[in-house]
């Protein structure tokens with residue numbers, strides 16, 4: 481029988497719950513044996529679901545890590561600015577890690593985590609879940625099979641979706657960069673990682689533009705109250721919090737995030753709509769992250785890529801990869817096939833990706849895929865092409881940080897120079 485890998489969970493929020501729910505689905509591959517989470521209902525959900533004894537349930541990660549190494553690996557799924565400390569402590573105990581992205585909101589901390597993990601010889605798999613989604617796995621396979629020859633250029637678009645933007649990046653955890661990080665890091669570190677992974681070469685230079693233009697107080701409807709639940713004169717607002725959080729009973733994601741409780745009741749949601757940012761007029765929050773941004777990237781051998789992140793759409797990702805022998809187009813919308821046009825035959829071939837549902841659904845199958853891959857990755861001699869080590873993940877974060885520097889300074893940033901400066905900073 482294959483070995484059961486034991487896990488400790490640090491942070492039982494939406495992501496921690498997602499990964500551990502999937503681990504349970506996978507039978508005897510994993511066993512979650514301890515949890516650290518300050519919110520009682522979230523902690524209890526994990527405790528009951530995984531049958532964890534009281535003495536291994538904690539309200540903070542320090543108490544859990546003070547026990548020393550008690551499992552094969554640790555899941556770190558606290559908020560962005562709370563990754564560094566538990567990750568470094570867990571690495572010091574020689575835990576392998578499943579670490580949520582971003583590795584850290586601070587580039588120097590990313591570097592320190594990568595260097596320390598290498599020094600301690602532990603594996604850190606960063607939750608760049610797009611790599612493991614059904615669509616991108618197939619695209620990578622087609623590229624490895626040389627279906628379109630050598631990649632010359634990629635146009636890639638991340639459509640965040642207007643409502644998703646309002647929930648996560650205006651009202652929610654990631655609206656204010658001082659609490660979390662810049663938009664490109666939170667939302668598009670996946671895309672920078674995917675571009676580098678698909679191209680398979682080093683990024684050399686980046687340039688970026690973007691700003692916050694719409695979710696600002698100038699766009700608030702006349703006489704709108706601070707909280708939608710107080711009664712807004714604008715009846716057709718797509719961002720009315722009462723409609724999104726209270727009336728839509730099926731939106732467990734929004735309701736759980738707003739109340740910060742497992743299994744929230746309507747009363748809890750109403751309370752959140754009166755007292756938290758989730759109830760606020762979407763034009764009157766403390767958000768400062770961009771609602772649209774573009775990045776130009778130059779890779780080795782003259783390969784170029786353009787990337788656009790944008791809030792003003794229904795959602796989805798769209799990629800167009802142009803190679804020396806053909807082109808590949810894909811829409812990550814759960815419906816469209818991948819299409820490949822071959823220059824020689826002048827034929828277009830379509831590859832249908834069956835969209836996943838249920839436990840496999842999150843991030844187009846990516847959440848499920850990373851948990852499945854983690855098992856192999858933590859074993860001996862992983863030689864798959866999906867997972868990457870922490871140094872690659874962190875290098876791909878540096879593309880993001882460098883792009884953000886470009887946006888803020890109106891310059892083209894050279895990646896080698898950027899990383900050299902960073903290394904100098906932490907000497």
Ligand SMILES: NC(=O)c1ccc[n+]([C@@H]2O[C@H](COP(=O)([O-])OP(=O)(O)OC[C@H]3O[C@@H](n4cnc5c(N)ncnc54)[C@H](O)[C@@H]3O)[C@@H](O)[C@H]2O)c1
Pocket residue numbers: 490491492493494495496516517518519522539540541542557558559560561562580581582607608609653666843
């Ligand atoms: N990979 C992806 O696609 C993806 C998607 C969404 C979010 N994320 C990232 O995942 C992370 C978590 O996001 P989330 O939506 O689950 O947030 P969340 O706020 O729902 O969960 C974080 C949890 O950490 C807990 N926590 C706080 N202090 C703690 C402590 N001292 N000890 C233990 N637990 C503590 C909080 O109470 C909370 O329940 C973030 O960094 C986010 O950027 C990744």
